[in-house]
């Protein structure tokens with residue numbers, strides 16, 4: 001089996017493809033994460049960007065105006081279905097973007113060398129993260145920057161805690177022997193990731209946990225369905241071959257938990273995220 005084949009299979013499975021089914025909700029809820037990345041990235045017009053694990057391309061599209069008119073974004077993903085979906089959306093615009101099917105751990109990526117590497121929740125899945133970030137570093141310009149976002153610990157993170165505890169109660173646990181194993185929570189430990197980036201050759205590496213508000217216009221049932229169908233609950237549902245009834249039961253639990261976040265105008269769920277910035281020097 002190729003190093004990241006398990007991830008390639010997962011993201012092309014029904015569980016992974018839910019990121020396409022729930023794209024509208026995802027684009028709304030995670031746009032705050034794009035804003036946080038944009039704030040940290042200090043992008044300049046004309047720059048070349050690499051988006052790692054781009055999924056359906058929301059973050060790529062959020063960065064397009066930052067490099068316009070002459071900049072270019074290459075977005076890579078290991079899942080052909082995501083890339084094809086993102087390409088179809090890009091056909092509707094004149095964006096200077098290229099979506100490529102590639103394993104970012106080992107691929108030579110077209111559009112290199114890059115001024116900036118970004119990723120929203122797309123870089124915690126590498127079988128060998130040091131090798132992956134070494135490969136990425138090689139394809140950056142001298143003084144190129146990296147800005148990525150990942151989930152912080154599930155505990156105290158309702159987006160993760162509520163669906164995960166419901167899924168564990170209804171179906172069963174995932175094997176949690178290694179908290180840093182590739183997966184949605186693989187970069188939950190800031191020091192661990194700072195170590196990976198340094199070992200890969202990055203300098204000026206910094207990591208911080210920050211709280212971002214995930215906002216959705218409602219109703220709460222829609223947000224709860226999203227949180228129940230992707231993330232750690234999705235992996236539990238896949239492992240135990242959960243039925244539609246199981247997913248409904250998980251969603252009901254999440255609706256009850258998320259009600260406390262319903263405000264007069266929208267639903268705002270605080271999310272603890274880890275942001276990492278680093279540079280190629282020389």
Ligand SMILES: C[S@@+](CC[C@H](N)C(=O)[O-])C[C@H]1O[C@@H](n2cnc3c(N)ncnc32)[C@H](O)[C@@H]1O
Pocket residue numbers: 004007008011026030052053054055056057058059076077078079082102103104105119120121122123125126
């Ligand atoms: C949690 S999703 C995030 C997608 C997107 N960045 C977003 O925020 O909507 C993780 C993505 O990483 C991709 N991925 C996982 N391993 C990868 C690899 N080795 N190379 C490229 N993409 C990968 C998956 O296919 C998936 O689209």
